[in-house]
Amino acid sequence: MCFNALQRARRERLTVMSDPLATQSWPRLEALARARGGRHLTDLFANDDTRAQRYTATACGLTLDYAKQRIDDDTRMALLELFDEQGVAAAREAMFAGEPINTSEDRAVWHVALRAPDADPMYAPVHEVRQAMAAFAEEVRSGAWTGFDGQTITDVVNIGIGGSDLGPRFVCESLARHEIPRAHFVANVDPHDLDDTLAGLDPARTLVIVTSKSFGTAETLANARVARRWLIAAGASEADIARHFVAVSTNEDKVKAFGIERMFGFWDWVGGRYSLWSAVGLSIMVALGSERFAALLAGAHAMDQHFRDTPAADNLPVWLALTGIWNNNFLGLASHCVVPYAQRMANLPSFLQQLEMESNGKSVTREGAPTTVATVPTIWGSVGTNAQHAYFQMLHQGELAVDLDFILPLSAPEDAGGEREIERVANCLAQAEALMCGRDRQALRGELEAEGLSGQALEHRLAARQFAGNRPSNTLVMDALDAHHLGALIAAYEHKAFVQGMIWNINSFDQWGVELGKAMAGQLVKDLAADNTPSAHDGSTDRLLAQVRAHW
Numbered sequence: 295m296c297f298n299a300l301q302r303a304r305r306e307r308l309t310v311m312s313d314p315l316a317t318q319s320w321p322r323l324e325a326l327a328r329a330r331g332g333r334h335l336t337d338l339f340a341n342d343d344t345r346a347q348r349y350t351a352t353a354c355g356l357t358l359d360y361a362k363q364r365i366d367d368d369t370r371m372a373l374l375e376l377f378d379e380q381g382v383a384a385a386r387e388a389m390f391a392g393e394p395i396n397t398s399e400d401r402a403v404w405h406v407a408l409r410a411p412d413a414d415p416m417y418a419p420v421h422e423v424r425q426a427m428a429a430f431a432e433e434v435r436s437g438a439w440t441g442f443d444g445q446t447i448t449d450v451v452n453i454g455i456g457g458s459d460l461g462p463r464f465v466c467e468s469l470a471r472h473e474i475p476r477a478h479f480v481a482n483v484d485p486h487d488l489d490d491t492l493a494g495l496d497p498a499r500t501l502v503i504v505t506s507k508s509f510g511t512a513e514t515l516a517n518a519r520v521a522r523r524w525l526i527a528a529g530a531s532e533a534d535i536a537r538h539f540v541a542v543s544t545n546e547d548k549v550k551a552f553g554i555e556r557m558f559g560f561w562d563w564v565g566g567r568y569s570l571w572s573a574v575g576l577s578i579m580v581a582l583g584s585e586r587f588a589a590l591l592a593g594a595h596a597m598d599q600h601f602r603d604t605p606a607a608d609n610l611p612v613w614l615a616l617t618g619i620w621n622n623n624f625l626g627l628a629s630h631c632v633v634p635y636a637q638r639m640a641n642l643p644s645f646l647q648q649l650e651m652e653s654n655g656k657s658v659t660r661e662g663a664p665t666t667v668a669t670v671p672t673i674w675g676s677v678g679t680n681a682q683h684a685y686f687q688m689l690h691q692g693e694l695a696v697d698l699d700f701i702l703p704l705s706a707p708e709d710a711g712g713e714r715e716i717e718r719v720a721n722c723l724a725q726a727e728a729l730m731c732g733r734d735r736q737a738l739r740g741e742l743e744a745e746g747l748s749g750q751a752l753e754h755r756l757a758a759r760q761f762a763g764n765r766p767s768n769t770l771v772m773d774a775l776d777a778h779h780l781g782a783l784i785a786a787y788e789h790k791a792f793v794q795g796m797i798w799n800i801n802s803f804d805q806w807g808v809e810l811g812k813a814m815a816g817q818l819v820k821d822l823a824a825d826n827t828p829s830a831h832d833g834s835t836d837r838l839l840a841q842v843r844a845h846w
């Protein structure tokens with residue numbers, strides 16, 4: 295079979311995945327949810343000594359405990375059948391083979407190639423860029439690369455947004471330990487983001503990395519222009535700019551037109567939200583060094599291998615995905631909260647918001663028809679234990695039921711057993727347990743009676759303090775918060791998004807929904823200019839526009 299025919303055959307194989315409602319497993323899962331979805335988690339444990347062991351998946355130093363999900367063995371089997379019936383394994387092969395599974399843009403989705411081992415000649419262009427990044431990072435870190443007045447670089451500012459910001463920001467914040475150069479991340483076009491960042495920095499010792507796949511994102515270019523003026527105002531000549539500005543992009547022409555000489559490239563088959571492994575990770579490499587960047591890639595690659603080679607029943611990313619599908623599509627939990635119990639991982643929820651909601655926030659199928667099932671739930675969250683003192687009340691007793699991922703990195707040796715570490719770990723485990731168990735009505739009644747309450751007062755207090763529990767969660771334990779385990783964690787969530795998108799039969803790799811707002815912003819930028827007659831919008835937008843113009 296010639297290459298084209300092979301491609302065609304593979305594409306046809308991909309279209310095997312179709313309406314999830316047409317599978318045999320979907321109605322079975324609906325029936326299971328109706329019949330058993332309401333069963334209390336504590337009963338599931340009561341009848342099964344081995345549940346905790348059996349409902350655990352481990353890979354690459356990560357342990358996913360999904361025993362606190364409202365599933366039993368039959369549900370588990372039916373979910374695995376759904377995985378099979380929707381052809382996820384074949385689609386996974388197509389992704390790993392670099393086939394154009396991003397059908398609306400006819401592009402491959404090949405971020406797994408970015409972390410493939412160096413020895414494989416198939417990935418030579420990837421390795422060339424990585425070597426160039428490493429050489430540059432080493433120059434900066436060693437002090438060989440200097441700013442316009444000969445001083446070494448102490449601060450690196452990554453200017454980028456979305457996928458050109460969230461991944462590198464999350465990784466640097468998770469792993470940096472007060473090293474020089476320090477990494478800073480500026481995404482927002484609100485002047486205070488860049489201005490406040492630059493206010494603390496010495497221009498002569500600052501390197502700016504302008505990161506934009508398209509090099510057309512208005513916010514990024516506006517911030518980059520201001521940063522450039524800041525350097526010039528500090529005494530740098532036009533020629534000096536090359537010592538302070540580098541770009542990461544796929545668009546060489548636009549980078550040149552902007553006036554940046556040095557560019558680290560990547561490819562259209564790297565989606566923005568999957569790009570931290572590419573040159574988009576340059577800020578990571580400069581801040582943390584190429585060895586830790588290599589460890590990050592190695593962790594992700596180990597997870598890739600696990601995802602590709604491990605049967606679905608024991609596959610960690612598959613269970614992240616299937617538990618999410620069960621909660622969202624069958625139990626109707628359309629709100630998913632992620633709570634890392636690690637201050638340094640505070641930006642994980644923001645990273646996952648783009649990864650999962652930009653990937654799977656879709657309502658048309660791969661064939662362009664309306665979807666027949668719910669797709670991505672709302673993803674949100676923040677760091678524990680702080681979150682407990684903000685919105686956990688709602689998670690325990692609110693009307694809206696939410697399912698959670700608790701992320702628990704095990705302690706570094708120097709922290710293990712310390713008072714605050716014990717609190718951190720205890721609180722994480724306690725919240726998952728409390729959400730599951732709730733507050734037993736009879737036991738609570740006994741406690742209140744022991745406190746001397748009776749009659750109406752007791753009933754009133756009982757109603758306020760009792761809650762049913764049965765709120766499902768995953769607990770994902772990381773053996774350590776280091777580059778390897780972080781790479782594995784991020785890759786696991788990438789594969790979760792992939793599996794869910796394939797089961798929902800949507801294209802997880804385009805983001806057409808954000809285009810209209812960008813275009814309208816372009817028009818409104820013109821309309822806000824004082825000397826411009828604004829174009830007509832809807833009544834509300836026209837009134838707001840007039841108010842802002844009058845204020846200026």
Ligand code: F6P
Nearest residue numbers: 455456457458506507508511566
């Ligand atoms: O928000 C839309 C989006 O296109 C994201 O997908 C992307 O990560 C981000 O904007 C930034 O795009 P770029 O890297 O091209 O500046």
